[in-house]
Amino acid sequence: MKTLYLLRHAKSSWSFDELSDQERPLNERGREDAPHMGQALAKRHIKPDVIVSSSAVRALTTAALVAREINYPHEKIVVEPAIYPADADELLAIIHALPDTAASALLVGHNPTFTNAANLLSPTSFNELPTAALVCLRFQCEHWEEVSKTNAEFYFYDHPQRKHE
Numbered sequence: 001m002k003t004l005y006l007l008r009h010a011k012s013s014w015s016f017d018e019l020s021d022q023e024r025p026l027n028e029r030g031r032e033d034a035p036h037m038g039q040a041l042a043k044r045h046i047k048p049d050v051i052v053s054s055s056a057v058r059a060l061t062t063a064a065l066v067a068r069e070i071n072y073p074h075e076k077i078v079v080e081p082a083i084y085p086a087d088a089d090e091l092l093a094i095i096h097a098l099p100d101t102a103a104s105a106l107l108v109g110h111n112p113t114f115t116n117a118a119n120l121l122s123p124t125s126f127n128e129l130p131t132a133a134l135v136c137l138r139f140q141c142e143h144w145e146e147v148s149k150t151n152a153e154f155y156f157y158d159h160p161q162r163k164h165e
Contacts, residue, residue: 002143021056022055024057052080053080083107087116091117094107095147096144102144122135129159
Protein backbone atom coordinates (compact mmCIF):
# COMPACT_ATOMS: atom_id res chain seq x y z
CA MET A 1 0.00 0.00 0.00
CA LYS A 2 1.12 3.55 -0.79
CA THR A 3 -0.18 6.64 1.01
CA LEU A 4 -0.11 10.04 -0.67
CA TYR A 5 -0.62 13.39 1.03
CA LEU A 6 -1.21 16.33 -1.29
CA LEU A 7 -0.75 19.65 0.53
CA ARG A 8 -1.43 22.97 -1.14
CA HIS A 9 1.00 25.62 0.13
CA ALA A 10 -0.24 27.96 2.85
CA LYS A 11 -1.45 31.51 2.15
CA SER A 12 1.18 33.63 0.43
CA SER A 13 1.86 37.34 0.43
CA TRP A 14 1.27 39.64 -2.50
CA SER A 15 2.94 42.58 -0.71
CA PHE A 16 6.24 42.46 -2.57
CA ASP A 17 5.82 43.64 -6.17
CA GLU A 18 9.53 43.27 -6.83
CA LEU A 19 9.47 39.52 -6.17
CA SER A 20 8.82 36.91 -8.82
CA ASP A 21 5.93 34.50 -8.28
CA GLN A 22 8.41 31.80 -7.21
CA GLU A 23 9.90 34.12 -4.58
CA ARG A 24 6.63 35.11 -2.86
CA PRO A 25 6.76 34.30 0.89
CA LEU A 26 3.96 33.19 3.19
CA ASN A 27 1.88 35.90 4.77
CA GLU A 28 1.01 35.95 8.48
CA ARG A 29 -1.99 33.65 8.05
CA GLY A 30 0.13 31.22 6.04
CA ARG A 31 2.82 31.19 8.75
CA GLU A 32 0.06 30.25 11.24
CA ASP A 33 -1.82 27.75 9.05
CA ALA A 34 1.17 25.65 7.94
CA PRO A 35 2.16 24.65 11.51
CA HIS A 36 -1.52 23.95 12.29
CA MET A 37 -1.59 21.44 9.43
CA GLY A 38 1.63 19.89 10.72
CA GLN A 39 0.03 19.60 14.15
CA ALA A 40 -3.02 17.97 12.56
CA LEU A 41 -0.71 15.37 11.00
CA ALA A 42 1.09 14.87 14.32
CA LYS A 43 -2.24 14.28 16.10
CA ARG A 44 -2.92 11.50 13.61
CA HIS A 45 0.62 10.13 14.23
CA ILE A 46 1.50 10.74 10.59
CA LYS A 47 5.11 11.14 9.55
CA PRO A 48 5.55 10.53 5.82
CA ASP A 49 8.60 8.65 4.62
CA VAL A 50 9.41 11.44 2.18
CA ILE A 51 8.41 15.09 1.80
CA VAL A 52 8.74 16.53 -1.69
CA SER A 53 8.18 20.25 -2.24
CA SER A 54 7.96 22.69 -5.08
CA SER A 55 10.95 25.03 -5.20
CA ALA A 56 8.72 28.09 -4.77
CA VAL A 57 9.45 29.88 -1.48
CA ARG A 58 5.83 29.66 -0.25
CA ALA A 59 5.70 25.89 -0.85
CA LEU A 60 9.11 25.17 0.60
CA THR A 61 8.33 27.28 3.68
CA THR A 62 5.03 25.41 4.10
CA ALA A 63 6.89 22.09 3.84
CA ALA A 64 9.48 23.21 6.41
CA LEU A 65 6.85 24.41 8.91
CA VAL A 66 4.88 21.16 8.58
CA ALA A 67 8.06 19.09 8.83
CA ARG A 68 9.02 20.82 12.07
CA GLU A 69 5.68 19.89 13.66
CA ILE A 70 6.06 16.19 12.76
CA ASN A 71 9.78 16.01 13.62
CA TYR A 72 10.76 15.39 10.00
CA PRO A 73 14.34 16.59 9.37
CA HIS A 74 14.30 19.79 7.32
CA GLU A 75 17.41 18.74 5.41
CA LYS A 76 15.60 15.63 4.14
CA ILE A 77 12.90 17.64 2.33
CA VAL A 78 13.32 16.94 -1.37
CA VAL A 79 13.04 20.07 -3.51
CA GLU A 80 11.47 19.21 -6.86
CA PRO A 81 11.43 22.26 -9.17
CA ALA A 82 9.20 20.42 -11.67
CA ILE A 83 6.26 20.65 -9.25
CA TYR A 84 6.01 24.44 -9.71
CA PRO A 85 5.01 24.48 -13.40
CA ALA A 86 3.42 21.01 -13.44
CA ASP A 87 -0.10 20.25 -14.55
CA ALA A 88 -1.97 17.28 -13.04
CA ASP A 89 -0.54 14.76 -15.51
CA GLU A 90 3.00 16.03 -14.94
CA LEU A 91 2.45 15.85 -11.17
CA LEU A 92 1.25 12.28 -11.61
CA ALA A 93 4.53 11.51 -13.41
CA ILE A 94 6.42 12.94 -10.40
CA ILE A 95 4.33 10.73 -8.09
CA HIS A 96 4.98 7.69 -10.28
CA ALA A 97 8.72 8.35 -9.98
CA LEU A 98 8.74 8.41 -6.15
CA PRO A 99 11.06 5.82 -4.60
CA ASP A 100 9.29 2.55 -3.81
CA THR A 101 11.21 2.42 -0.54
CA ALA A 102 8.81 5.14 0.65
CA ALA A 103 5.41 3.79 1.70
CA SER A 104 4.11 7.33 2.21
CA ALA A 105 4.84 10.68 0.59
CA LEU A 106 3.80 14.26 1.28
CA LEU A 107 3.90 16.53 -1.76
CA VAL A 108 3.66 20.30 -1.30
CA GLY A 109 2.70 22.51 -4.21
CA HIS A 110 0.22 24.69 -5.99
CA ASN A 111 -3.24 25.10 -7.40
CA PRO A 112 -4.88 24.46 -9.75
CA THR A 113 -2.54 21.47 -10.13
CA PHE A 114 -3.10 19.97 -6.68
CA THR A 115 -6.90 20.20 -6.92
CA ASN A 116 -6.78 18.69 -10.41
CA ALA A 117 -4.42 15.92 -9.28
CA ALA A 118 -6.64 15.12 -6.29
CA ASN A 119 -9.60 14.84 -8.66
CA LEU A 120 -7.56 12.77 -11.11
CA LEU A 121 -6.65 10.25 -8.42
CA SER A 122 -9.40 10.28 -5.81
CA PRO A 123 -12.76 8.51 -5.89
CA THR A 124 -14.02 11.65 -4.05
CA SER A 125 -14.22 14.92 -5.97
CA PHE A 126 -12.95 18.26 -4.70
CA ASN A 127 -13.75 21.85 -5.47
CA GLU A 128 -10.77 24.17 -5.37
CA LEU A 129 -8.49 23.21 -2.48
CA PRO A 130 -8.01 26.22 -0.20
CA THR A 131 -4.53 27.22 0.88
CA ALA A 132 -2.93 24.71 3.27
CA ALA A 133 -5.57 22.09 2.42
CA LEU A 134 -4.48 18.48 2.72
CA VAL A 135 -5.85 15.48 0.84
CA CYS A 136 -4.81 11.98 1.86
CA LEU A 137 -5.25 9.03 -0.49
CA ARG A 138 -4.26 5.41 -0.10
CA PHE A 139 -3.50 3.12 -3.00
CA GLN A 140 -3.67 -0.66 -3.12
CA CYS A 141 -0.37 -1.16 -4.92
CA GLU A 142 3.28 -1.93 -4.24
CA HIS A 143 4.88 0.60 -6.59
CA TRP A 144 4.31 4.33 -6.99
CA GLU A 145 4.17 3.89 -10.77
CA GLU A 146 0.94 1.88 -10.23
CA VAL A 147 -0.85 4.72 -8.42
CA SER A 148 -4.14 5.53 -10.15
CA LYS A 149 -7.79 6.27 -9.50
CA THR A 150 -8.58 2.58 -10.04
CA ASN A 151 -6.66 1.51 -6.91
CA ALA A 152 -7.30 4.65 -4.84
CA GLU A 153 -9.12 5.01 -1.57
CA PHE A 154 -9.99 8.41 -0.12
CA TYR A 155 -8.67 8.54 3.45
CA PHE A 156 -9.16 12.12 4.70
CA TYR A 157 -9.29 15.80 3.84
CA ASP A 158 -8.39 18.65 6.17
CA HIS A 159 -7.78 22.38 5.97
CA PRO A 160 -6.95 25.09 8.49
CA GLN A 161 -10.32 26.87 8.24
CA ARG A 162 -11.83 23.89 10.06
CA LYS A 163 -9.62 24.77 13.00
CA HIS A 164 -11.35 28.17 13.29
CA GLU A 165 -14.96 27.04 12.77
